[in-house]
Amino acid sequence: MKEKMVIRDNMLFLGAYILYLTAATIQHTQLSYMMPASSMLEMLKIGAALIVCLKIILNREYTSNQIVIFWFFAVIVVISCMCSGKLDLFCFFCFVFGIKDIPYIKVLQIAFFVNMFVIIIIIIGVCTGMIPNEMIGTIVWSNTMISDKFVGRYNLGFAHPNTASAIVFFVTILYICNRNKCSFLELIVGFGINFMVYQNTGSRTCFLIMIVFLPLMYWFVNKKTFQKYWQIFFIVASISIILVSVFLQISYNENNEFMVELNTMLSNRLWLGHQGLLDYGITLFGQKILWISDFNNEYGLPYNIVDCAYMKILLENGIVVFIFLCIVIVMTMYYLVKMKNGKLCVAFLSLLVHSMVETSICDISWTPFCLLMGQMAVLDNNKEQKDAK
Numbered sequence: 001m002k003e004k005m006v007i008r009d010n011m012l013f014l015g016a017y018i019l020y021l022t023a024a025t026i027q028h029t030q031l032s033y034m035m036p037a038s039s040m041l042e043m044l045k046i047g048a049a050l051i052v053c054l055k056i057i058l059n060r061e062y063t064s065n066q067i068v069i070f071w072f073f074a075v076i077v078v079i080s081c082m083c084s085g086k087l088d089l090f091c092f093f094c095f096v097f098g099i100k101d102i103p104y105i106k107v108l109q110i111a112f113f114v115n116m117f118v119i120i121i122i123i124i125g126v127c128t129g130m131i132p133n134e135m136i137g138t139i140v141w142s143n144t145m146i147s148d149k150f151v152g153r154y155n156l157g158f159a160h161p162n163t164a165s166a167i168v169f170f171v172t173i174l175y176i177c178n179r180n181k182c183s184f185l186e187l188i189v190g191f192g193i194n195f196m197v198y199q200n201t202g203s204r205t206c207f208l209i210m211i212v213f214l215p216l217m218y219w220f221v222n223k224k225t226f227q228k229y230w231q232i233f234f235i236v237a238s239i240s241i242i243l244v245s246v247f248l249q250i251s252y253n254e255n256n257e258f259m260v261e262l263n264t265m266l267s268n269r270l271w272l273g274h275q276g277l278l279d280y281g282i283t284l285f286g287q288k289i290l291w292i293s294d295f296n297n298e299y300g301l302p303y304n305i306v307d308c309a310y311m312k313i314l315l316e317n318g319i320v321v322f323i324f325l326c327i328v329i330v331m332t333m334y335y336l337v338k339m340k341n342g343k344l345c346v347a348f349l350s351l352l353v354h355s356m357v358e359t360s361i362c363d364i365s366w367t368p369f370c371l372l373m374g375q376m377a378v379l380d381n382n383k384e385q386k387d388a389k
Contacts, residue, residue, distance in 0.1 A: 005058075005059075006101070008058070009055055009058070009059055009101060009102070010102060010103075010106075012051055012052070012054060012055035012058075013052060013055050013098050013099065013102050014102070014106060014107075014110060015051065016048040016049070016051035016052045016055070016098075017048070017052075017095070017107065017110055017364075018110055018114060019044055019047070019048040019051070020044070020045050020048035020049065020091070020095070020364070020365075021110065021111060021114045021115075021364065021365060022044075022114055022118070023041040023042075023044040023045050023048070024041075024045055024363075024364070024365030025114060025115060025118045025167075025365055026041060026118060027041050027042075027159070027365070028158055028159050028163050028167065028365065029118065029122055029131075029157060029158050029159060030122075030125075030131050030132055030134075030155070030157050030158065030159065031121070031122075031125075031131065032159070034131070045091060046087060046091070048091075049087075049090065049091040049094040049095070050094075052094040052095055052098035053094055053098075055098050056070075056094070056097055056098050056100075059100065059101070061101070062100075066100075069378060070097055073093060073097075073324070073378070074093070076285075076320060076321060076324065077089055077090055077093045077321075078090075079285045080285045080286045080317045080318055080320070080321050083283070083285045083286040083287055083288070083317075083318065084286040084287065084288060084289075084316050084317055085288040086316070088362065088363065089317055089321065089362060091364075092362045092363070092364065092370070095364055095371060095374070096370075096371060096373055096374035096378055097374060097378065098374075099371050099374040099375055100374070104371075104372075104375055105178075107368045107371060108174060108177050108178050108368060109178055110368075111174055111367065111368040112171065112174040112175060112178055115167060115170075115171045115174070116171065119167070119168070119171065122156070122157040122158065123157075125157060126156065126157040131157045132157070133154050133155065133156055133157055134154065134155050135152040135153065135154055136153050136154070136155055136160065136161055137152075137153050138150045138151060138152055138153065139151060139153055139202040151202070153200075153201055153202040154200045154201065155201070156197065156200055156201060161200075161201035161202060161203055162201065162203045162205070162206070162357075162358065164197060164201050164203075165194075165197050165198060165201045165203035165206040165207070166203070166206050166354060166358060166360070166366065167366070168193065168194060168197045168206075169194055169206045169209060169210055169350075170350075170351075170354075170366060170367040170369075172190045172193065172194060172210075172214065173213070173214075173217060173346075173347050173350060173367075173369075174367070174368075175190075176190075176217050176218075176221055176343075177343060177344070177347060179221075180221060180343070181221050181222065182217065182218050182221050182222060184218075187214065187215075187218045190214055191210070191214060194206070194207070194210045194214075195207075195210075198210075204265070205266075205354070205356075205357045205358075206354070209350055209353055209354060213346055213349070213350040213353075216346045217343065217346045217347070219342075220342030220343050220345070220346055221343050224342070225342075226340040226342050230337075230342065230345075231337045231340075234333055234336070234337050234345045234349060235330070235333055235334060235337055237349060237352075238329060238330055238333040238348075238349065238352055239330055241349075241352045241353060241355075241356060242310050242326055242329065242352070245308055245310050245311070245355075245356045246308075246310050246311055246314065248262070248270055248273075249269075249270050249273030249274050249277065249308060249311050250273075250274065250277060252270045252271060252273070252274035254271075266357065269306075269307050269308060269357060272304065272305065272306055272307070273306050273308050273311040275304070276289075276304065276306045276311065276312075276315050277311070277315065279304070280315050282314060282315065282318070282319050283318050283319070284318050284319060284320055285317070285318040285320055285321070286315075286316055286317040286318035286321065287315070287316065287318070289315060289316055291304060291305050291306075292304050292305070293305050307357055307358055307359065308355070308356055308357060308359075309355035309356075309358065309359045309360055309361040309362065310322070310355065310356070310361070312359050313325060313361075313362065325361070325362070328373050328377045328378060329352065329361075329373065329377075331376065331377035332348065332372050332373045332376040332377040333345065333348060333349070334377075335376040335377060336348060336372070336376060344369075344372060347367075347369045348369050348372055350369075351366075351367055351369045351370060354366070
């Protein structure tokens, strides 16, 4: 009987995850603009989250601590979603709790194959001309360490050049995590693919992340050493990333040359985050914000997108959600360090760094590494920790 329940729970969660990830990944591509009913993708995501809710309800093996934590977070999430008028946090909450008793390796495998399937479709579509490969602005390569020529930024069939670069990077990390090893040739090939994407997208952040994190991933999956200084580094880094990211936007000053230069390197992200704070302020449980990304000025309002995940959560979901998210992030890294799982420490840290410039920390469509928060910090039992190894 128990075995049947395990099979049922696995089918419900993994099936819902495939459905959600496929719909959400397509939303990151030009395919979503070509579909006759693109709004159906959002409905599929909500439907997948409800399936996971069913799995949570049917699973009766919860400890008293897990039940208390579940209802505590559920109340906060529901209030925040009502205040913000969006269900993204609800979907994230469902999958974070729904991952209970699910082998994390299965999640990694599904994420890799779904992303590869979509990437192959995009490559075929772009090569045949069925999917547009549009140029979005230009950059000066001297700012990206190559040359001083102006070149076009191409989206490579995705919604945005930064999206294309990020997805290819995270798929590379997923590939290494699934294999649990990496040869020097695979490292070079990974660098080559990501560099070619960078040349066409001009996405500086992912290029810099790639330079740092691919060698780190190569080190930990091959050397398998985890000295104490690495343990300290990962915990301190996870705290510093969030605090520094939010502090720079809150304290941004146009009269400070260093901040102005940093803001330019980050494509005006510091100013946008600071302006968002001035325009909307910080609330307890969040607020409704109309994010304008339309350069054609369809709404008659200026561009106001806050790309930093931490600042966007602070503005849109409120300080209560932000504080508890920070606590869960640090706890997740603490447990990963405690397990001495350097591979997943690097993967999770790469997500935290990426979230400084994109809204990826609570969006499982970017990468499954944010679901580590469920297995490590929120659920926190022996089985989840063993499955994540």
